[in-house]
Amino acid sequence: MAETKLINLKINDREVQVPQGTLVIEATRRLGIEVPSFCYYPGLSLQAACRMCLVEVEKMPKLQTACTLTASEGMVVRSNTDQVRNSRKYMLEFLLANHPLDCPVCDKGGECELQDMVFRYGADTSRFVEEKIHRPEEKWSELVYYDAPRCILCFRCVRACDEGMDVKALGVGMRGANSVIIPNGGDHLDCEECGMCIDICPVGALTSGTYRYKTRPWEMQYVSTICTHCSNGCKTTLSVRNHEILRANNRDLSGINGDFLCVKGRFGFDFTQHPERIKQPLLRKGEKLYPVSWEEAAQAAAKQLKELHAAYGPESVGFIGSNRISNEENYLLQRLARATFGTNNVDHHRTADYTGLVTALGDRAADSSLTMEQLYQSKAVLLIGNDPTNQNPLVGWQIRAGIRHHGTKLFLLNSHEIKLARKATQSILLPAGEEAAAVRWLATGEGELPQEVMEQLSVLRAALEAEQDVAIVFGPELTGAAIGHLVDFGSRLPGTTRYMALGDYANSRGAADMGVLPDRLPGYAYLDNRASAEALENLWDAKLPAKPGLTAPQMVEAAQTGTLMALYVVGANPLAHFGTLGYGRGKLQLLIVQEMFLTETAKQADIVFPAASAYEKDGSVTNTSGEIQLLHKAGEVMGTRSDFDLLRILSHQLEKIGLGKAFHYKTPAAVFEEIRKAVPGYNVHPAGLLTGGAEPTKIHFSRNAHEPYDVPVQLIRSANDNLFTSGSLGRFCTMMQSLPEAEAKP
Amino acid sequence: MAGGIRGGKTLKAVIPGGSSCPLLKSDEIDIPMDYDSLAKAGSMLGSGGMVVMDEDTCMVDMARRIMHFYAHESCGWCIPCREGTSWLRKMLERFHAGFGRPEDIDMVGDLAKNMLGRTLCPLGDAAAMPTISIVTKFRSEFEDHLHGKCAYKSAESLMASR
Numbered sequence: 001m002a003e004t005k006l007i008n009l010k011i012n013d014r015e016v017q018v019p020q021g022t023l024v025i026e027a028t029r030r031l032g033i034e035v036p037s038f039c040y041y042p043g044l045s046l047q048a049a050c051r052m053c054l055v056e057v058e059k060m061p062k063l064q065t066a067c068t069l070t071a072s073e074g075m076v077v078r079s080n081t082d083q084v085r086n087s088r089k090y091m092l093e094f095l096l097a098n099h100p101l102d103c104p105v106c107d108k109g110g111e112c113e114l115q116d117m118v119f120r121y122g123a124d125t126s127r128f129v130e131e132k133i134h135r136p137e138e139k140w141s142e143l144v145y146y147d148a149p150r151c152i153l154c155f156r157c158v159r160a161c162d163e164g165m166d167v168k169a170l171g172v173g174m175r176g177a178n179s180v181i182i183p184n185g186g187d188h189l190d191c192e193e194c195g196m197c198i199d200i201c202p203v204g205a206l207t208s209g210t211y212r213y214k215t216r217p218w219e220m221q222y223v224s225t226i227c228t229h230c231s232n233g234c235k236t237t238l239s240v241r242n243h244e245i246l247r248a249n250n251r252d253l254s255g256i257n258g259d260f261l262c263v264k265g266r267f268g269f270d271f272t273q274h275p276e277r278i279k280q281p282l283l284r285k286g287e288k289l290y291p292v293s294w295e296e297a298a299q300a301a302a303k304q305l306k307e308l309h310a311a312y313g314p315e316s317v318g319f320i321g322s323n324r325i326s327n328e329e330n331y332l333l334q335r336l337a338r339a340t341f342g343t344n345n346v347d348h349h350r351t352a353d354y355t356g357l358v359t360a361l362g363d364r365a366a367d368s369s370l371t372m373e374q375l376y377q378s379k380a381v382l383l384i385g386n387d388p389t390n391q392n393p394l395v396g397w398q399i400r401a402g403i404r405h406h407g408t409k410l411f412l413l414n415s416h417e418i419k420l421a422r423k424a425t426q427s428i429l430l431p432a433g434e435e436a437a438a439v440r441w442l443a444t445g446e447g448e449l450p451q452e453v454m455e456q457l458s459v460l461r462a463a464l465e466a467e468q469d470v471a472i473v474f475g476p477e478l479t480g481a482a483i484g485h486l487v488d489f490g491s492r493l494p495g496t497t498r499y500m501a502l503g504d505y506a507n508s509r510g511a512a513d514m515g516v517l518p519d520r521l522p523g524y525a526y527l528d529n530r531a532s533a534e535a536l537e538n539l540w541d542a543k544l545p546a547k548p549g550l551t552a553p554q555m556v557e558a559a560q561t562g563t564l565m566a567l568y569v570v571g572a573n574p575l576a577h578f579g580t581l582g583y584g585r586g587k588l589q590l591l592i593v594q595e596m597f598l599t600e601t602a603k604q605a606d607i608v609f610p611a612a613s614a615y616e617k618d619g620s621v622t623n624t625s626g627e628i629q630l631l632h633k634a635g636e637v638m639g640t641r642s643d644f645d646l647l648r649i650l651s652h653q654l655e656k657i658g659l660g661k662a663f664h665y666k667t668p669a670a671v672f673e674e675i676r677k678a679v680p681g682y683n684v685h686p687a688g689l690l691t692g693g694a695e696p697t698k699i700h701f702s703r704n705a706h707e708p709y710d711v712p713v714q715l716i717r718s719a720n721d722n723l724f725t726s727g728s729l730g731r732f733c734t735m736m737q738s739l740p741e742a743e744a745k746p
Numbered sequence: 747m748a749g750g751i752r753g754g755k756t757l758k759a760v761i762p763g764g765s766s767c768p769l770l771k772s773d774e775i776d777i778p779m780d781y782d783s784l785a786k787a788g789s790m791l792g793s794g795g796m797v798v799m800d801e802d803t804c805m806v807d808m809a810r811r812i813m814h815f816y817a818h819e820s821c822g823w824c825i826p827c828r829e830g831t832s833w834l835r836k837m838l839e840r841f842h843a844g845f846g847r848p849e850d851i852d853m854v855g856d857l858a859k860n861m862l863g864r865t866l867c868p869l870g871d872a873a874a875m876p877t878i879s880i881v882t883k884f885r886s887e888f889e890d891h892l893h894g895k896c897a898y899k900s901a902e903s904l905m906a907s908r
Contacts, residue, residue: 130836177832
């Protein structure tokens, strides 16, 4: 890595050293000196529009904007002189000339940058006695309202939409003091509804349609947790009042996503308050499900599971885990299946072949994974399949930011036209479904592809070989053997190659890492890896079954034929996702579900336990790039319990009637302590997590003598979500579903 | 030059080089017309677009008209010019219509001085400089307007001139 030259300068008589190329405004921040700004925003292009950051610089005749001035050797800067103070005072006075006195009715009051700046640097009276320019408020969408008089024309929203999101839905119209922000629909927005504009607006010009007039910022608690929708692991700071989540944003810049959130992260929390939320245990009596007491439901569940297990053996019971529950909960579920019931019939809806990636990388897995930050820093990115704009928005954001800030080269291999293609250095459009074939050709030169595609692939290969380090990001189009080819190709590139598999849902990666798989233990160890199995047997004080179990689709099939007697489903909807559409519970004698809503599967269950959502519990989740982060309980819905609690209750009930050992963990954190010991690669230092950061896991895997890995293609099913859908859960995100852009999507 | 003032009137003021320049009073114009001399006199040769005003010109109206131009032309990018020109235009309109207050005279100069040198481009300076020169050199005309009348134009033609 090239050495960056350091520059010495003086700010307010204090020495500071900064890397060459640093802006003066960033240098002042290093010293903890505040130079106010509205239009300057790290990550977006420079404007020098608001003039708030004017500072004195020796040897320069006029005041200079600190946000556009690059620090130079020996520069002397002063931001605390009378001239600078005067300048700031007048800028604010000018701004307040047309700005309406809306504070009492403006949502931004209490968290408004203009309020803060006026308190710190402004005058205490207004001398403006003329008529203010007034325009009525405009509703641009269900989620975005624009109040032109409040707008201070800092253009952050325009830049965030244009550069950050590459949607370009906002522009500036008219001129002078009559300038306004104009949406692309003239009087409305037709966009990705991410809401970046609302949260980046320093004042109350752009406000949220769902949060309007609800409350004041100081009346809410702020809880940082992880978004429950896609697999990227964005931090979302939930604003909560009286246990109810009122809004979500990430303006505190915590987490791996900075202030980025998509429409799901920002607005997709209303499912927590949906009227159809299950709030009592339900027991089937005859044709219908009836609310019953916790005792009745828990005892019935334990009793019936034990009876079927005793009568038909461990093979007759199946467990399906979840892509949205925490690592602790998935870990406990597979422990329940293996240690208590002696079965490997445990699986989940696999949206990416994480197993394939870890197996292909083997003992290089720990050093070859790509974090979200590394994706941003990469200078060359190969993206195969997937459509990040719709399915993995943070991935899209990181790639666009890398291109914008340091000229990252993006190489695209896809059988669909995706929005990111317009930012690509090279984009190859493959015939439908040929991503795996293209990767095989890159690795081996074998396979039939159209001539011009093979020529473009040669160009691609040459380009990648000329790069120092390549980041490879791939969607679920690549599974099994195809991932093997990809890793072969990647390992022959000259520099360090890192990989990120793209799955769906907040904890798909965690589910796989925790061993919610019929043929792997936690950490992907093969079932016949005696060292791994014995370690777990000692921890759980039980023998582990050796025979691989059924996959989730096989369990649904087995239910139809009657070979599976009991199915325990946590946070999943297998009867809707697997098998032929329209599969019912078949010949299952017992179907127990831990769920939030009466999904297709829950409707057919014998017992339903009301589950808490990811926003209502503690725990940890692992994003698609293998980074763990902590969930924090934000809201609470009376009557629901976390899946951790539900599994604990079941384990106690089972132990009482003589099956298995009760779980004695007092909190999810206690489970995590065990996970750190039991799951290779999860021994991360808790300090990083506890202070709100993400810790990359270091999964390492020994292949030993096993056959080359492959997996039936239909086992890995992408959710194929877009920005406005989120599997079964997304149906209950009323706001998102109602957006016109959602209805317009195919 | 050019046969003297039309109709034999007296010269009051000159804009030597375009509307951005500080104005020169009639007793200040006896200088060579070159860049250095005009700079020394506190103005500029600029574009060389000369505007000659006689005794019948209302200087407050002149300030108003000049600020009207800059408020209209302001692109709106930066706060001081966008808000400053708009504010000053409204003040000067009000002032010329006879609704000025004593504190407004100083405020015009004050606001204009605090636009100067702080804008993204020289348009802000261009709006500020003539305004400052008019309110400084022709203060008495501003004070006259305080009594609700413009000595040079009737009320009707004031409204019509907008």
